Each structure stands twice: as structure tokens, then as C-alpha cells.
Amino acid sequence: MIEILQQYGMSLLYSDGYRFTGLAITLWLLISSVVIGGLLAVPMAVGRVSSNKFLRYPIWLYTYIFRGTPLYVQLLVFYSGMYSLEIVRGTDFLNAFFRSGLNCTILALTLNTCAYTTEIFAGAIRSVPHGEIEAANAYGFSRFKLYTCIILPSALRTALPAYSNEVILMLHSTALAFTATVPDVLKIARDINSATYQPFYAFGIAAVIYLCVSFVLIGLFRKAEKRWLAHVKPQSSH
Template sequence: MIDIVQEYWKSLLWTDGYRFTGVAITLWLLILSVVLGGMLALLLAVCRVSSNKFLSLPVWLFTYIFRGTPLYVQLLVFYSGMYTLEVVKGSEMLSAFFRSGLNCALLAFTLNTCAYTTEIFAGAIRSVPHGEIEAARAYGFSRFKMYRCIILPSALRIALPAYSNEVILMLHSTALAFTATVPDLLKIARDINSATYQPFTAFGIAAVLYLIISYVLISLFRRAEKRWLRHTKPASAH
């Protein structure tokens, strides 16, 4: 095991000398997909709770499709299927984009986490105390200002515990990136297994690295919950 770590530690953590690999690619996929998906989900969540069916129904359909199909299938559609379409092959920009396994994996992960996060945020928006909304209306807040100053900040605090679980699940989902030949952590572990024929050691090292990343993420979210959800905890008896 020590020999394997000494020989492959660079590939496992960040580079094989020619490209970024391992933990570096895994974190890149996780952070970028969560940030992009989360930003898009904020807008879609507002549409999702709208009483206007022209806004809410397309968002419902989007979340239904991406939550109702396996992420693995979505990744295969983007990586193997999109490039066969004439509209993609006929466009130089689209052709170049879908030719990259990294781009396809990032797109699939972003849309998938966006769908789940949209429903998380929409549920949190519906859970905002009605009294806060009525108070904002009484002060003459516009709808935009009410969302910006009252509803969204409160909803994000409510959504934090569920959203932290979604981020951890996305970390686990990045292990599918090897399907698109992306040199993520699992892909490097598979390569090590192929070279050494020691699957327990190769995949065991990968498991430990995933556990470390998960521990760091869970710790960060716990600190965030302690700071922003302090008011939801019962006061200690004196």
C-alpha cells in the first residue's frame, strides 16, 4: 500500500504531469456544478412557487425529468447521445463542447443538482413564516425587494440542512465522471487497480479520500448551521 501511495499520490491528489486529475478534478466538478446549479436554482425556485402556470409548469417539468431519471443515464445522454444529433454536429461550437467529456460531465452534474436544489429552495420559500411576508408588505416592499431582503434570506437559512445533504450526494455523484473518461478520483483508482491488480488498496485509498472530503464539507456546513440557524435552537435553561 505504501508503495502505491508513493508512486501514485500526485495522480490521486492533483496531476499526472500533463493534466489535473484525482481529487483536484473531483473538487472542480463538485464546486463548479454546485455553484452554477445553486445560482440557477434560486431563480427557478422563485418560478416554481409562482402562481403563474407559464412560469411554474416548465420548471416543474425540468425538475421532474432530472429527478426522475438516473444521473448515470443523463451523463450518457450528454456524452454519447448529444454528439450524434445533426444540430450538434452542424455547429462548431456545440460540437467542440460535447466532444469534451469534462464539459458533458459538468453539464450533467449542474443540471441534476439544479433540479434537486430547485425543489429544496422552493420548499423553503413556501416555509417562510407568513408573518414576515405580511410585515414586508405592510412596510410597502416591492415584490423584488421582498424576495431580496426577506423571503430568500429566510428561505436559504431554512434550506441549509437539506442543501448540505445535496452537496454531499453530489460529491458521491462525481464518481460517475469516469464514464465520460474524466480523470477524477475514481478513474485514477481504476487505473491504479489495472496497473497493480490490487483492488482493495486502490479503491480503499479512494474511499479514504472521499471520506476526508466529506468530513471537511460536513464540518463547514455544521459551522454554517451553528451561525445562521442559532435562533432555531431552544434556549438553554438557567
């Protein structure tokens, strides 16, 4: 194992000398998809709970499709399927975009996590106490101010535990990136296994890397929950 770490340690963590690989790519996939997906999910969650059916139903359909199909299939559709379409090959921007395995992977991860996060946030919005909304209406809050000052802050705090699980699941989902030849941690581990024929050490090291990243993420979310969810923590009677 020491020899593997000495020879492939940099590739697993940062770079193979010519490009970013390993943990650096895995973190890039995670951060970019979670950030973009989370930003898109907030307005979509508002639309998901809207009384306007022309706004609510398309969002429901989108979340239904991406939550109801495997992420692996979604990645194959974007990486292998989209490039087979004439309109994609005939458009310069689309041609360049879908030729990149990294772009296709980020797109699949982003749309997938956005669908799950939209439902998480929508459920949190529905759980906002009606009394808070009535009080804001009594003070004359506009619809925009009601959402930005009352509903969304309360909902996002409530959604934090469920959202932390989604982020951890997305970290695990980045392991599918090797399907699109993206040199993430698992892709490098597979290359190490092919070169050394030591699958236990190759994949064991990869597992430890994922475990360490999960440990850091769980710690960060626990700190966030202690700070923003302190008001819902049971208080001691002493």
C-alpha cells in the same frame, strides 16, 4: 499500499505531470456544478412557487425529469447521445463542447443538482412564516424587495441543512465522471487497479479521499448552520 501511494499519490491528488487528475478534478466537478446549479436554482425556485402557471409548470417539468431519471443515464445522454445528433456535429461550438467529457460531466451534474436544489429552495420559500410577509407588505415593500430582503434570506437559511446533504450527494455523484473518461479520483483508482491488480488498496485509498472531503464539507456546513441557524436552536431554560 505504500508503493501505490509513492507511485500514484500525485495522480490521485493533483496531476499526472501532463494534466490535472484525481482530487483536483473531483473538486473542480463538485465546485463548478454546485455553484452554477445553486445560482440557477434561486430564480428557478422563485418561479417554482409562482402563481403564473406558464412559469411554474416548465420548471416543474424540468425538475421532474432530472429528479426522476438516474444521473448516470443523464450523463450518458450528454456524453454519448448528444454528439450523435447532426445539429450538434454541424455546429462548431456544440461540436467542441460535447466532444469534451469534462464539459458533458459538468453539464449533467449542474442540471441534476439544480433540479434538486430548486425543489429544496422552493420548499423553504413556502415555509417562510406568512406573518413576516404580511409585515413586509404593510411596510410597503415591493415584490423585488420582499424577496431579496425577507423571503430569500429566510428561505436559504432554512434550506441549509437539506442543501448540505445535496452537496455531499453531489460529491459522491462525481464518481460517475469516469464514465466520460474524466480522470477523477475513481478513474485514477481504476487505473491503479488495472496496473497493480490490488483492488482493495486502489479503491480503499479512493474511499478514504472521498471520506476526507466529506468530513471537511460536513464541518463547514455545521459551522454555517451554527452561525445562520442559531435563532432556531432550542434555548436552555437555565
